[in-house]
Amino acid sequence: MAGAGKSTFVQRINSYLHSQDPPSPPYVLNLDPAVSNTPFEPNIDIRDTVDYHKVMKEYNLGPNGGILTALNLFTTKFDQVLDIVEKRADTVDYIILDTPGQIEIFTWSASGAIITDAVASSLPTVVAYVIDTPRTTAPATFMSNMLYACSILYKTKLPFILVFNKTDVRPHDFAVEWMHDFEAFQAALASHQGTTDDEGEPTYMNSLMNSMSLVLDEFYKHLTTVGVSSMTGAGVKEFFEAVDASRAEYEREYLPELQRAREAREKKLGAMKEESLSRFMKDLAVDRERHPAAAEADRWDPQDGNEDEDDDDLDVNIVDRSEDAWPGQYIDVTRMRPRNDEGMAWPRPG
Numbered sequence: 001m002a003g004a005g006k007s008t009f010v011q012r013i014n015s016y017l018h019s020q021d022p023p024s025p026p027y028v029l030n031l032d033p034a035v036s037n038t039p040f041e042p043n044i045d046i047r048d049t050v051d052y053h054k055v056m057k058e059y060n061l062g063p064n065g066g067i068l069t070a071l072n073l074f075t076t077k078f079d080q081v082l083d084i085v086e087k088r089a090d091t092v093d094y095i096i097l098d099t100p101g102q103i104e105i106f107t108w109s110a111s112g113a114i115i116t117d118a119v120a121s122s123l124p125t126v127v128a129y130v131i132d133t134p135r136t137t138a139p140a141t142f143m144s145n146m147l148y149a150c151s152i153l154y155k156t157k158l159p160f161i162l163v164f165n166k167t168d169v170r171p172h173d174f175a176v177e178w179m180h181d182f183e184a185f186q187a188a189l190a191s192h193q194g195t196t197d198d199e200g201e202p203t204y205m206n207s208l209m210n211s212m213s214l215v216l217d218e219f220y221k222h223l224t225t226v227g228v229s230s231m232t233g234a235g236v237k238e239f240f241e242a243v244d245a246s247r248a249e250y251e252r253e254y255l256p257e258l259q260r261a262r263e264a265r266e267k268k269l270g271a272m273k274e275e276s277l278s279r280f281m282k283d284l285a286v287d288r289e290r291h292p293a294a295a296e297a298d299r300w301d302p303q304d305g306n307e308d309e310d311d312d313d314l315d316v317n318i319v320d321r322s323e324d325a326w327p328g329q330y331i332d333v334t335r336m337r338p339r340n341d342e343g344m345a346w347p348r349p350g
């Protein structure tokens with residue numbers, strides 16, 4: 001959720017990895033186009049590729065539409081990001097992606113899904129869902145936060161770690177208790193105001209939450225929980241232990257599933273291609289039979305080479321800040337193709 005401490009957490013795990021012996025500097029990506037300052041130094045920053053303010057102005061959008069559109073534009077270049085990242089796979093152990101504040105922009109948009117799938121299909125991936133612990137102490141808030149986490153888990157199907165952040169302000173033991181002890185959570189619900197109506201009957205909200213917590217019980221079995229303080233660094237070691245365990249889970253569960261899906265897709269695509277090719281060949285044969293003169297004229301001429309195949313090579317947009325000479329300027333992907341008439345003075349009519 002916005003303000004849960006995602007960026008501070010990224011900064012904390014970044015500095016933890018730097019302080020290892022030997023240091024293991026991660027590769028950090030900022031995906032928040034609207035952030036003014038990041039507490040870490042990203043290797044790739046969406047802000048180098050798209051100018052969020054320009055996008056808002058050009059497409060006449062508000063802040064959320066602006067973030068979404070900026071993310072969409074960036075996604076069109078994400079294959080380049082993966083190329084850069086994959087080139088570093090030998091020297092870099094961890095790649096960290098910080099997501100934009102408005103959670104739904106990333107989790108419920110096509111570009112969020114494309115980025116997640118692209119990363120997850122090339123590298124072992126884990127989702128860290130950062131929770132603002134001090135702001136999650138009310139049972140109803142806790143539950144809606146968990147439902148959100150649940151929806152992301154089922155959408156991505158990736159290994160998942162619940163990171164209870166800000167434990168320096170409020171330890172997360174209450175949350176662990178609620179997750180493990182269904183009755184403790186029900187008791188917390190019941191002791192909260194507004195759970196019964198004037199006649200002492202449970203309110204709609206209360207009975208809804210009771211049945212929801214049964215659903216969540218199943219969900220809790222599929223995830224790991226850690227409490228951290230991005231402020232003090234407490235719990236970060238445990239977080240990395242959970243990440244290592246998640247890597248094993250990725251390899252055991254996600255990867256075979258991914259390969260199965262890929263094979264099924266390729267098989268289906270192959271069958272479709274074959275069918276349409278054989279239909280095409282049949283049509284062609286019939287056509288040539290009917291019009292022998294036209295068929296004779298319609299032959300490939302070896303003199304007629306095609307030389308300019310690579311004319312829309314746009315391989316310039318993603319900035320890898322770790323490279324020595326990075327341009328350090330915005331490349332406006334909203335206008336990728338230069339206009340032919342740019343720089344021409346048009347005579348005014350009259």
Ligand SMILES: Nc1nc2c(ncn2[C@@H]2O[C@H](COP(=O)(O)OP(=O)(O)OP(=O)(O)O)[C@@H](O)[C@H]2O)c(=O)[nH]1
Pocket residue numbers: 001002003004005006007008009032099100101102165166167168169228229230231232
């Ligand atoms: N006390 C305490 N404060 C924290 C901790 N982690 C983050 N904060 C504070 O919480 C606020 C929000 O932190 P950010 O890291 O910007 O949160 P975010 O989730 O990246 O925010 P958005 O990207 O805007 O959604 C800042 O004021 C941080 O200093 C923590 O562990 N303890």
Ligand SMILES: [Mg+2]
Pocket residue numbers: 006007008032035098099100101
């Ligand atoms: Mg942030």
